[in-house]
Amino acid sequence: MSVYLVINIFIVLIPLLLSFEKNVLFYKKIRNVFISIFIVGIIFLIWDVIATGKGDWSFNPEYTGNIKIFGLPLEEILFFITVPYSILFIFESLTFYIKQKTFEFNRKYFLIAFLILFFAALLNTDKNYTSTVLFICSVLFLLSAFYDLKVYTSGISILTILISFIPFFIVNYILTSLPVVEYNHDAIIGSRILTIPVEDFFYSFAMISGWIIIYNLLKERQESKF
Template sequence: MSLYLIVDLAVLFFPLVLSFDRKVAFYRRWPAAFTAIITVGAIFVVWDIFATQRGDWSFSSDHTGHLRIFGLPLEEILFFVTVPYACIFVYEVVRAYFPERGIYFTSWMASILGILFVAAGLVFYTQPYTLTVLVVCGVFFLLTAAVAPHVLMSSWFWAALGICYLPFLVVNGVLTAIPVVSYSDGHIWGVRLVTIPLEDVFYSFVLIAANFLVHILLRARLGARQSAAPNPV
């Protein structure tokens, strides 16, 4: 078993086991969660394939399995399942145990932030990973401001995101310290949080936040359908 696969399984273990907790009952949210994971994951896998071919990063054959899918180790694809699953689980735990407080974050604020991210990305157009991750962050804020600004006003959203950052950075730290994943110097700023490229902070934000966004929207829709369904006689 490869080290990367061990990391993937370790990330998944506790959230999966605790998915059947009575108060959280995460298994009831699996339709929304897995739809979000598949939808967002597909986008990130395509990005990953393109970025790997472009040379933004590469994977150590010493710490991954032999199976490659469009140049990606199977473990890398599983990463976009296990990490989002764990993060969405954290979001549901926050919802179950804490009241919604609300955050002052208007659609205009999100739009301005999105424009700033896109502009910042264009400034660093010679560094492909930096350019891409900043532009994707900008697109996230612009899209969310247009279709679901209420998500950014939720204390559940931001609290869960903040909680997820610590384990995500621990996992990312393991992957970059060994390293399982190596980055091309000319494609990034070169600023690191110990071993983690600063760009990965933005990458983790948009990965987690995008999964939250789709999950929250589907959660509300599926919940509305269940409420509207007639009771069986």
């Protein structure tokens, strides 16, 4: 069993075991969970395949298995299932146990965030990973400025993102310190927190936001039918 597979198992183990817990009843939301995982996962997996092919990052065969799909280790694809499953479990748990707090919507702040991230992406077009992840984050804030995505004004969504950064930091530290994942120096600006490229924090932020946005849209659509 590869190190990367073991990491995947540990990521999803507790949420999986608690999916039948009587209060949250996460297993009953599994349809929306997997639709969200699929939609966001397809986008990021396509990027992953392209970036791996271009050499922006690579996977150390010492820590991955022999099965590859479109140039990606099987464990990397599983990562796009185990991580969002766990994140959305956190989201639903917080939804049950914590009272929702909604922050005032202010389009100006979203547009400022969009402009900062967009121009930062333009300034780093020679760094593939840096520019791409900043551009994706800028698009999220631009959409949030004109559509009520209910992620950056929702206390539970914000708390989910913040809490998720704790296991993210631990897992990413393991992945980048062994390293399971190796980054091309030409694709990143080179700034790291311990061994984690700063781009990974934006990457995680974008993915978590995407999962919550899609999941919420599906949930609202389902509830509106009743």
